[in-house]
Amino acid sequence: MNATIPRTVVIAAIVGLGLQSAGAQGALDRGKVLRAAADALGMVRWADIGNGATRLPGVDVVNTMEFQGSGTSYNSGQPVKTEYHVALGYNPAAMRVEMTRTGPAGGAPQHTIQTVRETYAWDESETGGGLVPGKGTATPAVGAVKDRLLQLWTLPYGVVKAALAAGEKTTVSTEGGATVITFPLSGQLAGITVKATLDSKNFVTRVETRPGDPALANLATETEYSDYADRGEVLTDIQSPGHIVRRQGGRLTLDIQVKMWEANDPYLVFPVPANVRTATGANPR
Amino acid sequence: MRSRIIAAVAGLCLLPIAIFAQEFSQVRRTTNAPPKPSGVTPRTADGHPDLTGVWNGLGDNLLGVPNQIANNGLAIESESSTHDLHSGAAIATFPRNSNRPLNNEQSERAAALLRRVGSNRPIYKPEYWDMVKNLDANANEEDPSNNCMPAGIPRAGIPSYIGQTPGYFVFIYPGQGGLIATQTMYRMIPADGRQHTPLQDLDGTYAGEGIAHWDGDTLVVDTWGFNSNTWFDQIGGYFHSENMRVIERFHRDGNILTWTATVDDPDVLLEPWTTTPRVALLNPRPNAMLPESLPCSERDLAHTVTKEHH
Numbered sequence: 001m002n003a004t005i006p007r008t009v010v011i012a013a014i015v016g017l018g019l020q021s022a023g024a025q026g027a028l029d030r031g032k033v034l035r036a037a038a039d040a041l042g043m044v045r046w047a048d049i050g051n052g053a054t055r056l057p058g059v060d061v062v063n064t065m066e067f068q069g070s071g072t073s074y075n076s077g078q079p080v081k082t083e084y085h086v087a088l089g090y091n092p093a094a095m096r097v098e099m100t101r102t103g104p105a106g107g108a109p110q111h112t113i114q115t116v117r118e119t120y121a122w123d124e125s126e127t128g129g130g131l132v133p134g135k136g137t138a139t140p141a142v143g144a145v146k147d148r149l150l151q152l153w154t155l156p157y158g159v160v161k162a163a164l165a166a167g168e169k170t171t172v173s174t175e176g177g178a179t180v181i182t183f184p185l186s187g188q189l190a191g192i193t194v195k196a197t198l199d200s201k202n203f204v205t206r207v208e209t210r211p212g213d214p215a216l217a218n219l220a221t222e223t224e225y226s227d228y229a230d231r232g233e234v235l236t237d238i239q240s241p242g243h244i245v246r247r248q249g250g251r252l253t254l255d256i257q258v259k260m261w262e263a264n265d266p267y268l269v270f271p272v273p274a275n276v277r278t279a280t281g282a283n284p285r
Numbered sequence: 286m287r288s289r290i291i292a293a294v295a296g297l298c299l300l301p302i303a304i305f306a307q308e309f310s311q312v313r314r315t316t317n318a319p320p321k322p323s324g325v326t327p328r329t330a331d332g333h334p335d336l337t338g339v340w341n342g343l344g345d346n347l348l349g350v351p352n353q354i355a356n357n358g359l360a361i362e363s364e365s366s367t368h369d370l371h372s373g374a375a376i377a378t379f380p381r382n383s384n385r386p387l388n389n390e391q392s393e394r395a396a397a398l399l400r401r402v403g404s405n406r407p408i409y410k411p412e413y414w415d416m417v418k419n420l421d422a423n424a425n426e427e428d429p430s431n432n433c434m435p436a437g438i439p440r441a442g443i444p445s446y447i448g449q450t451p452g453y454f455v456f457i458y459p460g461q462g463g464l465i466a467t468q469t470m471y472r473m474i475p476a477d478g479r480q481h482t483p484l485q486d487l488d489g490t491y492a493g494e495g496i497a498h499w500d501g502d503t504l505v506v507d508t509w510g511f512n513s514n515t516w517f518d519q520i521g522g523y524f525h526s527e528n529m530r531v532i533e534r535f536h537r538d539g540n541i542l543t544w545t546a547t548v549d550d551p552d553v554l555l556e557p558w559t560t561t562p563r564v565a566l567l568n569p570r571p572n573a574m575l576p577e578s579l580p581c582s583e584r585d586l587a588h589t590v591t592k593e594h595h
Binding site: 035038039043044045046047055056057058059060061062063066089091092126127128129131132135136161164233234235236237238262264265266267268269271 | 315316317359361363364365367369372374376377378379380381382387391392394395396397398399401402403404406408409410411412414417418421422521522555591592593
């Protein structure tokens with residue numbers, strides 16, 4: 001189970017949605033809204049088997065994903081040309097963000113790989129660095145766990161999963177004619193509230209995060225998603241955004257045009273290097 | 286149109302197994318949970334569990350998608366509950382919101398995702414991560430078991446027939462038709478206390494050199510001496526080297542046979558990997574037989590024009 005969403009909460013949320021017919025009007029709306037958002041993204045799928053002899057319910061089929069894009073990131077307010085490559089997974093909760101940045105003055109590109117898995121964060125000198133002796137390094141980044149997990153859970157799929165997991169704490173409302181989902185995150189991200197706005201097709205188009213603790217003001221973010229399509233080389237009917245714009249602490253930090261988004265649960269793994277486990281502690285929770 | 290032709294061809298290839306499976310499909314299933322064990326576990330004269338029988342009652346190989354989903358690690362327990370067998374994580378589950386049958390494209394894409402979403406994945410050394418991902422993405426062309434080649438071990442899973450004598454076992458794996466066409470495979474596995482042939486003296490084969498022994502009531506089959514022409518599973522692009530060693534464990538509980546395999550391949554894996562347990566149901570008919578597999582003749586790949594998995 002990932003570090004952000006306690007398993008019992010997920011189970012309670014899912015059971016609650018499955019038994020929505022007996023719920024109050026608010027709960028019914030919440031279930032319908034979250035189902036519509038999940039369906040819009042193509043997350044809920046089932047299979048027909050044996051001429052109908054087996055009829056399984058729909059399940060969330062999103063686990064690992066990979067996307068690539070290019071655009072601009074901002075370093076102290078200065079725009080930097082950026083190649084952006086992300087590998088992610090929700091079971092376990094993990095994300096590897098690889099950026100190649102070229103400053104306005106040119107020069108050698110700066111290449112970074114920032115990885116997080118559950119309660120561990122580290123920087124890799126190369127993909128998978130530090131796992132095999134002599135092949136790259138892994139530098140613990142204990143203080144970066146929250147920021148990196150927040151990027152994962154504020155992606156459209158993460159929003160739907162986390163809103164489902166939040167159960168009755170998730171509320172649904174209408175603002176300016178748009179449907180808005182509001183819910184608290186949990187685990188490592190406890191204390192942060194997410195507000196997600198859906199468009200008329202039930203796509204997540206805007207995600208805002210607000211930390212309750214002023215000391216975590218850097219975790220106040222706004223991310224806009226648009227131009228949804230199936231962008232996988234292997235088509236899946238899973239819809240992904242083609243344009244991502246993120247602001248953090250009120251400042252623009254990322255503006256990326258997505259070129260590719262593989263949603264077919266590709267082979268992406270996030271083993272934690274031994275030195276990162278040691279640096280984080282045996283039981284970081 | 287092309288999809289319909291492919292589906293029809295695949296359907297014809299599956300026909301014998303589908304007929305064989307009918308008697309097990311009469312109970313309409315809404316979950317992919319295996320049935321509870323029933324009956325006693327027979328024992329041989331030497332006191333070991335008797336594994337003899339026809340074991341494809343749950344269609345470990347083809348009947349399929351429910352079991353294939355379970356193979357890759359999702360247990361769908363009800364209309365509102367699913368969990369990942371490997372991590373224990375709950376997976377959001379929803380009632381169907383449409384009774385309209387899926388078309389072929391929708392069905393294939395959904396089935397491919399459902400088979401792949403589980404979290405139990407072998408951990409390769411980082412230098413092979415892209416290779417595995419690319420093999421998987423191009424599996425229609427790259428899968429070494431396409432074109433009627435043997436599935437190999439551990440991909441073959443639970444044999445559809447096990448014959449047991451005091452000194453050896455016979456495992457039979459009928460060939461599969463359809464878009465994942467594989468060849469019929471058999472293994473003759475000694476259980477007489479012999480040791481493995483040194484690896485360097487073996488010519489690598491699809492099934493390797495398997496030697497069995499009992500660990501309590503569990504049959505353990507230890508195999509090495511493989512070629513590198515197979516994958517761990519139907520999905521994933523999980524290739525291996527000739528240095529692979531596989532430990533399979535078979536445990537009978539009444540009419541249920543549970544199988545796992547642990548793969549160790551220090552050339553390519555970061556750590557040994559254990560499959561999600563698979564379960565097969567005994568065919569209870571005293572006159573149960575394996576039907577003859579149709580000759581494997583791969584005719585579909587030439588018509589595959591996308592990278593979608595089948």
